[in-house]
Amino acid sequence: MQNSAIKVTYTEDIVRDAVRTFVWRRGIFGKKRLWVAEVVMIALLLWNGDRGWVAAIMLVIILLPPAMIAVMWVAHHRNTVGKFHRMRTPRAELTFRDEGLDVVSDLGSATIPWSTVTEIWERPAYWMIFIGPNQFFTLPLQTLSPADRDFLRSKVARAS
Secondary structure (H helix, E strand, C coil): CCCEEEEEECCHHHHHHHHHHHHHHHHHHHHHHHHHHHHHHHHHHHHHCCCCHHHHHHHHHHHHHHHHHHHHHHHHHHHHHHHHHHCCCCEEEEEECCCEEEEEECCEEEEEEHHHCCEEEECCCEEEEEEECCEEEEEECCCCCHHHHHHHHHHCCCCC
16 A cells, blocks of 8 residues: 555544543453452342451452542543643644554654554544553544555454
8 A cells, every 4th residue: 555644633522432432341341250250249248248357358359340440541531631632733644554654743753563553443433543452542534535444454453
């Protein structure tokens, strides 16, 4: 593919939805066993009726997963929405190359080799492009051609 450059515009709705999507998929749906264990622990605590130190320890353990979700949300919200608020103009230019993706905005520039992109989550108005298990950037779709979408899909393993 020849180099293909596009300009994208971010909105606060897109970046907030990306954070919400990440927390739900990675923190809640992606941890089903944890949440099943959570329900079992709550049932045991209620069924036991003991109010001693064992119950106190169980209560602390029960509160850890919701606390983990809160921390995950705060960290990603501050990072993602914070970057959006630091942009003087909420636009970026992306160039798709055979070797990787170049991103330029008023916050700086980066070249992302395709080998570091681990997955894409496709949303109706944007895609979330992951460069680590918990690190992603959003790609608004309003100016992305079908050929560019197909090119991106061909470069990474996709998780819808």
